[in-house]
């Protein structure tokens with residue numbers, strides 16, 4: 001099923017292999033766009049249902065490095081099945097992608113995150129109550145017991161932090177928690193997360209990192225802190241404004257970092 005999708009992308013883009021893949025909901029712009037394919041042209045590919053999630057995959061060329069940028073992703077809170085959550089990571093592995101980078105918006109839980117703009121994720125807590133690898137033991141055997149201590153590549157975490165420093169972008173290493181959603185956290189849930197050592201919380205990214213590691217790719221995840229979870233007074237406009245500004249910085253950071261990886 002995913003093989004058919006991979007075949008189509010190779011045909012349309014006239015490329016056999018891609019260096020890296022970036023996944024985002026919306027709002028990030030990356031440099032070097034050469035072509036773009038709507039998800040609807042890719043066989044068996046799920047289509048985004050969240051408003052503002054586009055559903056296009058872009059081919060970027062960054063200093064000759066071919067990078068795929070998936071704009072539009074799938075969340076468990078939409079009622080998606082495990083295969084849909086695995087789809088983009090599995091597709092990427094079939095396309096020869098070596099570096100897999102999901103991005104997301106998140107709420108800042110820790111003081112460190114609340115005072116920064118961007119998080120370079122180096123660990124996570126999966127609070128989804130779901131795991132995209134459930135059931136795969138039937139076809140893959142013991143390979144499903146992926147080592148969680150190696151989910152985030154030290155090499156990539158360090159490369160992104162270093163590049164952010166060079167560019168004057170305010171990025172910090174961060175622990176991400178994923179909640180199923182679709183509701184945002186309660187006051188007491190936020191306190192719980194804080195006690196657990198969480199810096200930020202989202203509803204995506206974590207399951208994609210799990211799947212990507214299963215499929216053998218080197219991973220890091222990046223997040224823009226769009227709101228301070230403990231500041232309910234922030235207006236929606238303020239949140240959107242912050243998100244746009246920080247997403248622009250994240251796009252710049254990703255573009256620059258990928259060139260030098």
Ligand code: 6GU
Nearest residue numbers: 105106107179201202203
């Ligand atoms: Cl505050 N919580 C969650 N779970 N996801 C988010 C968020 C908060 N802000 C952006 N995404």
